[in-house]
Amino acid sequence: MSPLDVATLRKDFPILSRTVRNDRDLVYLDSGATSQKPAVVLDAERDFYETRNAAVHRGAHQLAEEATDAFEMARATIAAFVGGHVSEVVFTRNATEALNLVAYAFQNATADAGPDRFVLEPGDEILITEMEHHANLVPWQQVARRTGATLRWFGVTDDGRLDFDPSMITDRTKVVSLTHQSNVLGTINPVAQVAAAAHEVGALVVVDACQSVPHMPVDVHALGADFIAFSGHKMLAPTGVGVLWGRADLLAQMPPMLTGGSMIEQVFMDHSTFAAPPQRFEAGVPNIAQAVALGVACDYLTDVGLQAIHEHEVYLTGLALEGLAGLPGIRIIGPTDLADRGGAVSFVADGIHSHDLGQVLDDSGVAVRVGHHCAWPLHRRFGVAATTRATFYLYNDEQDVAALVEGTKRALEFFA
Amino acid sequence: MSPLDVATLRKDFPILSRTVRNDRDLVYLDSGATSQKPAVVLDAERDFYETRNAAVHRGAHQLAEEATDAFEMARATIAAFVGGHVSEVVFTRNATEALNLVAYAFQNATADAGPDRFVLEPGDEILITEMEHHANLVPWQQVARRTGATLRWFGVTDDGRLDFDPSMITDRTKVVSLTHQSNVLGTINPVAQVAAAAHEVGALVVVDACQSVPHMPVDVHALGADFIAFSGHKMLAPTGVGVLWGRADLLAQMPPMLTGGSMIEQVFMDHSTFAAPPQRFEAGVPNIAQAVALGVACDYLTDVGLQAIHEHEVYLTGLALEGLAGLPGIRIIGPTDLADRGGAVSFVADGIHSHDLGQVLDDSGVAVRVGHHCAWPLHRRFGVAATTRATFYLYNDEQDVAALVEGTKRALEFFA
Amino acid sequence: MNLESLYQEIILDHYKHGRGKGLREPFDAQVQHVNPTCGDEITLRVALHDAVVQDISYAAMGCSISQASTSVMYELLNGKPLGEVWPIHEAFVKMIEGRGKVEPDEDVLGDGIAFAGVASYPARVKCALLGWMAFKDATVQALGKDYT
Amino acid sequence: MNLESLYQEIILDHYKHGRGKGLREPFDAQVQHVNPTCGDEITLRVALHDAVVQDISYAAMGCSISQASTSVMYELLNGKPLGEVWPIHEAFVKMIEGRGKVEPDEDVLGDGIAFAGVASYPARVKCALLGWMAFKDATVQALGKDYT
Ligand SMILES: Cc1ncc(COP(=O)(O)O)c(C=O)c1O
Ligand SMILES: Cc1ncc(COP(=O)(O)O)c(C=O)c1O
Numbered sequence A, B: 001m002s003p004l005d006v007a008t009l010r011k012d013f014p015i016l017s018r019t020v021r022n023d024r025d026l027v028y029l030d031s032g033a034t035s036q037k038p039a040v041v042l043d044a045e046r047d048f049y050e051t052r053n054a055a056v057h058r059g060a061h062q063l064a065e066e067a068t069d070a071f072e073m074a075r076a077t078i079a080a081f082v083g084g085h086v087s088e089v090v091f092t093r094n095a096t097e098a099l100n101l102v103a104y105a106f107q108n109a110t111a112d113a114g115p116d117r118f119v120l121e122p123g124d125e126i127l128i129t130e131m132e133h134h135a136n137l138v139p140w141q142q143v144a145r146r147t148g149a150t151l152r153w154f155g156v157t158d159d160g161r162l163d164f165d166p167s168m169i170t171d172r173t174k175v176v177s178l179t180h181q182s183n184v185l186g187t188i189n190p191v192a193q194v195a196a197a198a199h200e201v202g203a204l205v206v207v208d209a210c211q212s213v214p215h216m217p218v219d220v221h222a223l224g225a226d227f228i229a230f231s232g233h234k235m236l237a238p239t240g241v242g243v244l245w246g247r248a249d250l251l252a253q254m255p256p257m258l259t260g261g262s263m264i265e266q267v268f269m270d271h272s273t274f275a276a277p278p279q280r281f282e283a284g285v286p287n288i289a290q291a292v293a294l295g296v297a298c299d300y301l302t303d304v305g306l307q308a309i310h311e312h313e314v315y316l317t318g319l320a321l322e323g324l325a326g327l328p329g330i331r332i333i334g335p336t337d338l339a340d341r342g343g344a345v346s347f348v349a350d351g352i353h354s355h356d357l358g359q360v361l362d363d364s365g366v367a368v369r370v371g372h373h374c375a376w377p378l379h380r381r382f383g384v385a386a387t388t389r390a391t392f393y394l395y396n397d398e399q400d401v402a403a404l405v406e407g408t409k410r411a412l413e414f415f416a
Numbered sequence C, D: 001m002n003l004e005s006l007y008q009e010i011i012l013d014h015y016k017h018g019r020g021k022g023l024r025e026p027f028d029a030q031v032q033h034v035n036p037t038c039g040d041e042i043t044l045r046v047a048l049h050d051a052v053v054q055d056i057s058y059a060a061m062g063c064s065i066s067q068a069s070t071s072v073m074y075e076l077l078n079g080k081p082l083g084e085v086w087p088i089h090e091a092f093v094k095m096i097e098g099r100g101k102v103e104p105d106e107d108v109l110g111d112g113i114a115f116a117g118v119a120s121y122p123a124r125v126k127c128a129l130l131g132w133m134a135f136k137d138a139t140v141q142a143l144g145k146d147y148t
Helices: A006-010 A039-051 A062-081 A095-111 A138-147 A191-200 A248-253 A288-304 A306-325 A354-363 A376-381 A398-414 B006-010 B039-051 B062-081 B095-111 B138-147 B191-200 B248-253 B288-304 B306-325 B354-363 B376-381 B398-414 C009-016 C064-077 C082-096 C106-120 C122-146 D009-016 D064-077 D082-096 D106-120 D122-146
Strands: A089-092 A125-129 A150-156 A173-179 A204-208 A227-231 A242-246 A264-267 A272-274 A330-333 A344-349 A369-371 A387-391 B089-092 B125-129 B150-156 B173-179 B204-208 B227-231 B242-246 B264-267 B272-274 B330-333 B344-349 B369-371 B387-391 C029-034 C041-049 C052-061 D029-034 D041-049 D052-061
Touching: A039 A062, A039 A288, A039 B039, A062 A089, A062 A288, A062 D122, A089 A095, A095 A138, A095 A173, A095 A204, A095 A227, A095 A242, A125 A138, A138 A150, A150 A376, A173 A191, A191 A204, A242 A248, A264 B376, A288 A306, A306 A330, A306 A344, A306 A398, A344 A354, A344 A398, A354 A369, A354 A387, A354 A398, A354 C064, A354 C122, A376 B264, B039 B062, B039 B288, B062 B089, B062 B288, B062 C122, B089 B095, B095 B138, B095 B173, B095 B204, B095 B227, B095 B242, B125 B138, B138 B150, B150 B376, B173 B191, B191 B204, B242 B248, B288 B306, B306 B330, B306 B344, B306 B398, B344 B354, B344 B398, B354 B369, B354 B387, B354 B398, B354 D064, B354 D122, C009 C064, C009 C106, C029 C122, C041 C064, C041 C122, C052 C064, C052 C082, C052 C122, C064 C082, C064 C106, C064 C122, C082 C106, C082 C122, C106 C122, D009 D064, D009 D106, D029 D122, D041 D064, D041 D122, D052 D064, D052 D082, D052 D122, D064 D082, D064 D106, D064 D122, D082 D106, D082 D122, D106 D122
Parallel strands: A125 A150, A125 A173, A173 A204, A204 A227, B125 B150, B125 B173, B173 B204, B204 B227
Antiparallel strands: A089 A242, A227 A242, A264 A272, A330 A344, A344 A387, A369 A387, B089 B242, B227 B242, B264 B272, B330 B344, B344 B387, B369 B387, C029 C041, C041 C052, D029 D041, D041 D052
8 A cells, every 4th residue: 555645646746637649648657767846846946036036145136145045945955855964965967967076076186186085096996886877887987097996896686686795895995886776676775784884994985866865765874875966857856956965074175076156265367266065066156946946846755755755666666566577578677576675667578679668658658768777787787788667756656557567568469 | 229128028027026125126237147037938947847847868758759859959949049050059057067068178188198189288278368257267277287288368458358469379279268258347359359360270269158148149150169158047048057069070079077877879887988969968867948948048039139139238338337437436347438348337436345335236126246256366457356247138228227326326325 | 640650560570570680791891880778789781892782781689660670771772782772871861850741752762661650759760770870881981991 | 124224333433443453463373264255355363362362453355344343343352351252252143144033132242233234134144254254263273373
């Protein structure tokens, strides 16, 4: 049973009443890519523009004061949402930029012979996992190449769990970066355990929380993370805003990635000094309205209840796994049990390419994602080029799962 | 006389009917920091979320196709708006990020021993101007320091014009980066002339078009630019979106700044290859709704007419210069004639700090900006710590200018 | 648009029974192309002689649309002089990228017109063109070799 | 809020006739603080003896609020033992950052309460605190020197 009253929640999301392809009801099972937005979030964004729009931290007039207030209050809301301090929240465009920001702290500190904590040398190791999204893989490849450090990774077991081998964490390990919940497998990783091992050798711990912060209660201190990254658009907020949360003492040491206005302390033609965090990492006029709306999205999620959302998604995941197991030739990529697992269900069908399967689902009104979901090495690990992925959120219900199973059946018949 | 029917245009901007401080009508003269938004732009953004919201370039379902269409059509509109090709438009958060993207192309190409065009060596020179916004200054300081190149700059004359000395452009010059219109002085620089000299020695030309693209017709080829950067929020569009336009052959050679999903060609655990531009420079889920709305803002501006907007602003600038000249102890920082000049009027008042002057204006309902406007070295050049700046846009009228002059008079009296 | 007009019989047939499959010798150029969103890939070889396509051979992994369109391409282009090849190639690309607004010419495209429906599904455009783009790339490379 | 309650007579008076201005010897620590948005700056020196503030001397460039608040600070803190200084300092910062919701105590703040209006203008908070933050910084440095 789900703890949510989905029928009531659905009314908050205008897009869910539209139809697709020949008047089918929209069954949106692609929230892992991006979520839909409730009216209250859209209202907040619009209201900002219609009543308080101004550049923040720059003007002394009333609009600028009100805009700055709204922006900084959103920062405080978001900090509280993940158990951090307001000065530890940096606004980025998306999680990808947030992860790059950390990676560039290493690259730039190394180039500048900056703070030890962030300097990498040949022999140093960056440790990730084989289930990372490209956003938490490619930036580390770049850093490794440019600093001479070595990129290593934990494997993934056949049933889609992290193959956590503590002996890989050694004195050479300088940073461990891993996803909290896999966007393909649904697996929730034992981040606290990995973080404890990493901290024992003095390594920094970066958590890609893109698929966890929107879907379950996350507390940065309980996780043991030094940095976490997540995207607003995956948690009911507008596109164009993401968050890097970082431990205050670490942010204080980090060089900026982007430089320009509003992040400086003093500027001369030949050199500059930089402001304290979080301003140091927010160059230029920021994504103000989007940040304000993200604050409102956090409030909305808090009202619904993150634990309830998680339980709801686990419930739907159980139904989906069960329904798909009843079809011939379907293989789940990821855990088939519900322990430490969130609402992403990826699968392949014998003899049908996921693009074709997805097309039949689309024709049935069911929006899923097909391809490698920006986790190409993970797909290679399972010997598949692409999978079909359904992801759930608070506005999905049993009927949506039934439509997924029904549509998949139709695809199997169509391509039989 | 103004060529615009401002009274009619003002109706499109909901915020302009609000009042500030004790029921004063809002007189918004801070568009140089950020512009207000017409309802049609806000409608477009909201409509995107309510009807077509999905992650672009990732899904095979109908929503994803429609979202991708909207996003790519906005790119085409924006490309046409500045006379470029659709594949030459890269979406960033703001102009600051766009300028950093170019600066990092040099930094990273140098670190990677990449394409010659972008490799900098000790002895090479980066040439900017003393009137640059921090966004077009600090990133170049960083690049110079990390590559060993030398940062040099053109000065500014006493009357606020670029002191263009062609002999500073030599074989050592690898990149010339300058603002099209100063955000403090209002000066419009002879970019085409500078660009021609730069191209003669094979240097690349970067133009900070933040204060020109929103306010006058700009054609990248007429400018002779290799890159131009501008911000959506300054041209009626939402916060959180900016643009880098770059010459196709140059973008094709440039390494990415941010890496992650959607910008790759192939990904393996130990290395990756990257997509062609513009995707190569857009890592992660982009600021989709903001980009779509920016497209609509461009259409709105085109309908009003960029040449008419420019003439309107020059007209208001003339009125402001005249009105302020009539007050005792006011000094204009910038040209006092209207040749090659846009709608930014900065000034200081004898014995009154700009913060105090701005406060009295604010109390009169007039929103201006006070401080160094992210051009600290330029202020130092004129021997002032801060100025009061009024900037005009299509929704400002003669009454707004009168309110500025009246409010300034009140300040002079208040602090007499 | 409905599913049946996208997946016409002829497409499903080419998908199940790909023509010209396999990598063969001799060849003048070989290329590898991928579709970065779904990971589909093709390795394709072209053998030219006197500006005539002697052989197109390929090994591909992908969806029905990409597999079938490569197979149809093999039938349409193999053995033809380049002077006849390019108009067909261009017409096919134009149709696929035409967003359903380009009327395909059966005289030029033959079985290729079965892919007209793809134009209404922008997300599948890259699938339908995967083999065709690889062919173009390989042929240009082969020509470069010929003349240098 | 109106202009007159922000710019009270006493503020304008301190602005025009700053108390304790100038940089003097001897001193135990000197700091330079800037307000990055408007470029205002202050160089401030503190001389301590037996945990008593012997002298606060400063050279500053800035708006009426920052100039006047530094001048008032000089009057309030100069010559006092640190034990009395910190409660005043804390009360002033609290009032300024209180967004108009903190009731200032005239017994503690004296003339300082004239700045209560600043709390309603968030953009001016940094102005009002420029000198006070510099003082705190300098005093902490001076104390560090004393005890190491
Ligand atoms: C000339 C100029 N360059 C760059 C910028 C930076 O723009 P943004 O803060 O939107 O990145 C601005 C505006 O602040 C500007 O006026
Ligand atoms: C696990 C994970 N990490 C990172 C990302 C990147 O997020 P974004 O594209 O919003 O930057 C995603 C989503 O695409 C994700 O699912």
